[in-house]
Amino acid sequence: MTRLILIGICSALFFSSTFVLNRAMSLQGGHWIWTAGLRYFYMFFMLSLWLVLAGKSRLLRGVFTAFRSNWCFWTMAGSIGFGVFYSLLTFSSSFAPGWVVATTWQSTILATPLVLLLFGKRVPMRGIVFTALIFAGIVLVTCEQASAASIRETILGVVPVLVAAFAYPLGNQLIWEARHGKMARIPQSSSVVLDDSVARVLIMVLGSIPFWIVLTLCVQPPPPSGGQLINTAVVAVFSGVIATTLFYKARHLATTPFELSAVDATQSTEVIFSLLGEIAFLGGAWPGAAGMAGVALSLVGLVLYVRSQTAAD
Template identity: 40%
Template sequence: MKSNKRYALILGLLSALFFALTFVLNRVMAVGGGHWIWSASLRYFWTTLLLLVLVLLSKKFRPVILAIKEKPGQWLLWSTIGFGFFYAPLTFASAFGPSWLIAGTWQITILAGIVVAPWLQQTQSIKPLPFQTILFSLIILLGVVLMQAGHARQVSVNNLILGFAPVLIAAFAYPIGNRKMMEVTNGKLDALQRTFGMTLASLPFWILLSILGIAFKKFPTAAQVSTTLWIAIFSGVIATVLFFKATDKVQKDQKALAAVEATQSTEVLFALAGELILLNDTIPDSYAISGGFLVLLGMILHSLKK
């Protein structure tokens, strides 16, 4: 079990690196004038095609389709929540704050995963989480608060809300969708199949969103088409499969599952580095730097606790 947890934590860290690229590239598109609707929907259209090729090559397509046919309503509901209500709000928020700030706010998902666990698995016997798990998660949350403190003094209340509220929605939607789909599939599909299935089942949401964009006469830019392809590769395929594989490894161990989700806190540091390199952003103030260290500390404590 310990080796499984260590392996899952490594996979979690790698997924965080690739997820962080999403925050940075979404910010690049927002700064370049690209509309958030296309930054979100194009990413999932590309992801569907990429994953389709992978599952066909690996001969894993049929089990996914059979699984969806068995429980279509649940696939549609939890995939829309886990992918649609997760990613659309994140891309919307990217227009109102730097990528490291969005990534920082996103770390609320660590506590969200802990909060929703009893509700999602109310039919199962769940042991209360140890004080350490809660404490280390709160350290990460404190780091997030510090990272945003300096930035909050530089923006309007309107921008602050528009940059925070959507990410809060996303932070709860992702663990809810992910954990409910783990229950629905019950180990019958691997990480690649589950990722493809959820992407496929979320397509109605992305199609409706695209129709809405066209109705408002908002169209994608050439840069968005190419950038979302890279995001689809980095985040939609690599990062998501790695993260699902990590959570699959420890799905029956609530403490280990919380620790794996805590690895996503390093997205803040990866996103900060990416924004400094790609957008020549200024170095954050002392609040943000101190917060970054707390985020990293919380993640390390999560991974080292027995």
């Protein structure tokens, strides 16, 4: 159990780089579109190279074949699950500290059951009290942010994250439906491609590319700086490759529902790492009483929610 928790915490550490580095690039004047789009540009080549080096070139070709067969669906799924999700997350980093974004991001645990209901799934009602704790924590963090910034900055720093929290599970559920073929309106794709975790991510990255192209052409941001090119590459490696690999490894090693819930709960430490990272590397200030209380409530609520859902199973 200790090993699983340590692996999960390590994955959260690398995941937190997203919030800290996105904030850093924002403070350095980097445009949020490049912060978001370049990450997936790098991930496309990294994941493709990964499959080639792993001797799975055939699977790589299968990804492109599956995408061409249902390009409209995969463009929609990738645009929602990766495009809308991450563009809003990086946009918010221009207006709010990384720890505020990380804490608000915990609202995805509230959004997921609503997305499942949208797809006609049964959702256990256990844990509703704990989701209320998470929501209360986010409210406290928002109040803390509002006291230190204008109403406009608070809204632009928090509301996009709340929308992103719905877009991410929506995109993930679209993949699940395509893999299992449960809904008539969603085309069933190659099980060979969707059974491989790297290939699943790659086909979603591929589907998000039209979104990034259209968004960049519409906004026409200034060219990215050298520092932004490097930082987005670091985020792609740390969060897109290392963190995801560690997290999936911990879940794979888990053998009981309790161990799975423990691994999932470790991801709440992203908030702590984001806060410490911003203070250490960006000269950020410690949050006040309301902010600290909000972080604590969100962490406690998330851990209790995960355990309650496991008990329901």
